[in-house]
Amino acid sequence: MIHFVGAGPGDPELITLKGRSLLEQADIVIYAGSLVSKAHLDYCKQSCERYDSAGMTLEEVMEVAIRGDREGKSVVRLHTGDPTIYGAIREQMDFLKQNRVEYTVVPGVSSFTASCAAIKREFTVPDVSQTVIITRLEGRTPVPELESLEKLASHRASMAIFLSVGDIERVVEKLAEGYGSRDVPVAVVYKATWSEQKIISGTLEDIAQKVRDAKIDRFAQILVGYFIEGEYGRSLLYHPEFTHGYRQGTE
Known part of the structure; x- marks a missing residue:
């Protein structure tokens, strides 16, 4: 077997x-x-x-x-x-x-969930994003046209980008085009959960230079979206007024 x-x-x-x-x-x-x-x-x-x-x-x-x-x-x-x-x-x-x-x-623990855990965040938060997009930049391995970074970024969902930090400048340009802004939170996690793990935080405006300064060009996850920083809504699951199959909410 x-x-x-x-x-x-x-x-x-x-x-x-x-x-x-x-x-x-x-x-x-x-x-x-x-x-x-x-x-x-x-x-x-x-x-x-x-x-x-x-x-x-x-x-x-x-x-x-x-x-x-x-x-x-x-x-x-x-x-x-x-x-x-x-x-x-x-x-x-x-x-x-x-x-x-x-x-x-x-199955195993993926680096994209390990990276989100490393920055102590949650991909899916109320009033921000209920969708996670897992993708990569096209390189020697092509990406379908409908899955280009700029098109995916236009959804403004939480994003985890694999195998792309070596071309961080092009990643930033495509994401900025999709979001229509450079004021978008980004975290780059190098070798998540390894002893040499590094976390670089910033926005689309400055993350490329920070990554280059840190000499990171492989083995890194790029996490993008407003789930990293910003306001969010309270979950209904544990809200005292919300009723579900295991608990009666208060009026």
Whole structure:
């Protein structure tokens, strides 16, 4: 059996209990070495085969995984964060289907939620935003035209932007066009939950220079929106006058 496991954003304690258990039982682990904390490998048994996929192709990864499955071994494909977000797992799963290999997917803590936790904020707050947009700037990997940053920013929803801090100036220009303002709160979180985590706060007006001054050009989340700073409404869920299935509100 092949198990796709989300390792979480960095802190090895943020893997799920199920993910940790599968690691402890694994005979083969193929891990994303450029992104996953090596501390996770400390929980593998001594006999476990370890493969760093940073320098491997899809075909090479699948060859190791399928060989292990056919030998009756438990194989863990360890991805950073949550494997369902920018994890490139669809092509791996399709490859396994074509070869009639069974697999499971174990979710993990994504860097976008870890980053929001790091700045001690909530993406969805009343009267501000009830929507979170997870996206990226187009680069060598294209983005559909309808999903361009400026079009998404025009919704003024909370945004979490992956894989884009290396081109922060272009990110800012597109966001400013969409928002129609540069007075929009931004937080850039470098390596959320790692020991070297850094948080850079500002607005679309000044964030690019702050990020350059901090020499951050990768491994960072860009969080954008008025959920970061500004007024918001009180939640009805705990409002004394609000009635729901578990509590009668006061008049």
